[in-house]
Amino acid sequence: MTHIVSESQVKSARVSNSVKMAVLVRALRNAFGMSQEYLAKLAGSSRPTINRIETMDKRSPRANTLEDLLRVFQAMGVEVTIFDEEVNIRFTKNAMIAAGNTMGLNAVLEHNEKEEQLQERMARMVREYQNEMDAMRQAEQSATPEAEKD
Incomplete structure (x- = not known):
């Protein structure tokens, strides 16, 4: 409200x-x-x-x-x-440094988390690409023997 x-x-x-x-x-x-x-x-x-x-x-x-x-x-x-x-x-100066370090650490942790997510996404894309390539190879191999028989 x-x-x-x-x-x-x-x-x-x-x-x-x-x-x-x-x-x-x-x-x-x-x-x-x-x-x-x-x-x-x-x-x-x-x-x-x-x-x-x-x-x-x-x-x-x-x-x-x-x-x-x-x-x-x-x-x-x-x-x-x-x-x-x-x-x-x-x-005080030391308090600002401590608070700044905390903020910096949080930023690093957020960055690392985003980096891990990016790496996972890239790994998933590579796996999908490899799966597609494997499927294409299998399709080619299964199509080739039939073409040679004709």
Whole structure:
């Protein structure tokens, strides 16, 4: 279902803390290539708790859970400042490198996956070509003896 929101509604609406935390946690977790399970382990929490935060479940997470999550990202070199209308995220050089490496690794994995798919497709084409050639040879061989008999 699509909701149309006017510009004045957007300007007057305050972003709730649950929305801020959902966007923040998911964005940082994805930037560092972490699963919900791994982030939960680092924060001393559970995967369902991380999922509830990211999906803005009606049950509010405990404040110390959110603080633990922010500490995990802070230890990775991310500085987060939460204001009423915005969230500022600053990456240290090492954090940018780590996130960049994750993105690069994902790109390499995607490339390798595409390369494997291409190789499989090419191998299938070669097999089909060989099968067609074999069928043509068999057709020629079966046609030749009949032609010689006439």
